[in-house]
Amino acid sequence: MTQQTIALEVFRYRPEEEHEPTFQTYEVPLKKEWVVLDALNYIKDEIDGTLTFRWSCRMGVCGSCGMMINGTPVLTCAAFLETYQPGPVRIEPLANFPVVRDLVILMSDFMEKLGRVKPWIITEKEKPVAEGEYLQTPTQLADFKQYSMCINCMLCYSACPVSGLEPDFIGPAAIALAQRYNLDSRDEGSAQRMEILSQDDGIWQCTLVGECSAVCPKGVDPAGAIQRYKVASTNDWWRSKLMPWGK
Amino acid sequence: MKKSNEPLWWAFFGAGGALSALCLPALLFLLALAMPLGWIETPSFEAASGLVHHPLARLFLFALISLSLLHWGHRFRFTLYDGLQLKHLESLIVVFCYGGAIVGSIFAGFVLWQL
Numbered sequence: 001m002t003q004q005t006i007a008l009e010v011f012r013y014r015p016e017e018e019h020e021p022t023f024q025t026y027e028v029p030l031k032k033e034w035v036v037l038d039a040l041n042y043i044k045d046e047i048d049g050t051l052t053f054r055w056s057c058r059m060g061v062c063g064s065c066g067m068m069i070n071g072t073p074v075l076t077c078a079a080f081l082e083t084y085q086p087g088p089v090r091i092e093p094l095a096n097f098p099v100v101r102d103l104v105i106l107m108s109d110f111m112e113k114l115g116r117v118k119p120w121i122i123t124e125k126e127k128p129v130a131e132g133e134y135l136q137t138p139t140q141l142a143d144f145k146q147y148s149m150c151i152n153c154m155l156c157y158s159a160c161p162v163s164g165l166e167p168d169f170i171g172p173a174a175i176a177l178a179q180r181y182n183l184d185s186r187d188e189g190s191a192q193r194m195e196i197l198s199q200d201d202g203i204w205q206c207t208l209v210g211e212c213s214a215v216c217p218k219g220v221d222p223a224g225a226i227q228r229y230k231v232a233s234t235n236d237w238w239r240s241k242l243m244p245w246g247k
Numbered sequence: 248m249k250k251s252n253e254p255l256w257w258a259f260f261g262a263g264g265a266l267s268a269l270c271l272p273a274l275l276f277l278l279a280l281a282m283p284l285g286w287i288e289t290p291s292f293e294a295a296s297g298l299v300h301h302p303l304a305r306l307f308l309f310a311l312i313s314l315s316l317l318h319w320g321h322r323f324r325f326t327l328y329d330g331l332q333l334k335h336l337e338s339l340i341v342v343f344c345y346g347g348a349i350v351g352s353i354f355a356g357f358v359l360w361q362l
Contacts, residue, residue, distance in 0.1 A: 165329055195250070204253040207325045230257060237254035 006030040006081060007088035008039055010051065013099050021099070024048075025088065030081060036091065037065050037076040040103075053103035060217055063153030067103055068092040073158035075217050094158040110154055113170050116196055117178035122189025140185040147180035147225060149218040156212035156222050162205050169205040170197065172212035172222035179225040182232075198233045206230075256321050256345065263318025270311055305359045313352035320348035 005027045013021040026047055028039045037055055044051050055065040058077045065076045070090050081089070097105035127134065156172035157163045163171050178197055182190040197203050203226050212222040239246065282289045290298075298304055324344040328334045 162329065165332065165334075198250040198254075200251045200253065202251070204251045204257070207329060230254075233250075234254035234258050234261075237250065237252075238258065 004030040006039075006085065008036075008043070009088045009090045010040075010043070010103070011092040011099075012051070012102055013093075014050070014101065023090075028081075030085070032082060034081045035077050036067075036069060036074075036079045036081055036084075036089065039081055040076065040091070051103075052101045061151060063151035066094050066153045066155045066158070068095055068158065073155040073215050075153060075155070078217060094154055096158050096160070096164045097154070105154075107154065109167075110152075110157060110171070110173075113174045114152070114177065116170065117174045117193055118189055118196075119174075119177040119181060121181060121184060121187045122192060123186070124188050134186045136185055143185070144180050144183035147176045147183070147220055150177055150180070150216075150220050151218055153217065155215045155217065159211035159215040161209055161211070162207060166201075166205050168201040170202050172206075172226065173220075175203055175206075175229060176220055176222040176225040179229060182229075194233065194236060197229060198236065203229050203233060256317070259314060259317035260321035263314035263316070263321075266311055267315040267318060271315070300362055305362065309352075309356055309359050312355040313348075316348035316351045316355075317345070320344035 008026045008028055009023045010026060011021055012024045026043045028042050028047075031038070034042075035058075037058060040051065040053055041055075044053075053065070053067070055077065056062040057064070060075055060078050063075070066073060067076050068074075068091070069076065069079055070084065071092075073094055076091075091103065093099045093103045093105045097107065097109075100106050150173055152173060154173065156176075160169075160172055162169055175197060178193045181187045182193060206223075206226045208223060208227060210223045213220070213224065216222065277287070281287045299308070321344070324340055327340050327344075328337075333340060
């Protein structure tokens, strides 16, 4: 029996050779246990070694292999080839990001936004080690745990139409991660993050399309995080206007 | 960078969305379906007029109409920004959307006051 195959239409962009991106079609074996990332690695190893893409863990943990498959942002390590029968399968770099080469996007803008929300535990005064650990109840953990599952894969930025239209929008993952620390009982940095997120480029660009939460491979709900943050920011705003003397 | 003044409009948007989602379907059901089709007894003009003249009823109608209009204004502003991609006309859109909602609210207040 001959091996069944499926066509992959892969986005190619080699800035030293061409000004405009093109699509190149490769026929790859359609194996039951293969994900799209396996097919891309097959192309790289067996057909065309010049194809460039990012990947690392192959198990939905590292967040490196996000791409657009047939127009939807997904982790290619979690997308079984079989589900795209009969093909062809169109593979493009994540939308809303500049392309460096082939399927590799430039993520420096995202990294800058991520750093801006201070995604770490901020305490006014560090407790001496001799005083022991910071204890947390399961309920306190549950408050933020969901948001801590983010793997920075940037699928939410690709899915978000506002991110596409407003390049300055700080974006879903950065806001969800800010909430991850704001809701942590050990953290005291929410006022600092409020200064960043309450600006026009912060949460207020979001119009609750909800695609960020729909595409998240880790079940994080950035849309929910942003709406909760809007309520917090609105309370803060009204308080500052109605009681300007209070802090 | 300065904090955004968006919370002002968003608060009205949220309040208007919640209030209109709760009350408008009930009002529409009563006034547009149940009463004209005779499913429930239509109150006499005097009874209905008496109800609307009550200060609390007027206050409720004013809140319902003005917040619903402000909800529309905020939503339509972003529909024009993102949906039709007219953000370059920002000032015009802001004046049209919120201005329209405020003028409509003042008109509703005037009518309710004159009752």
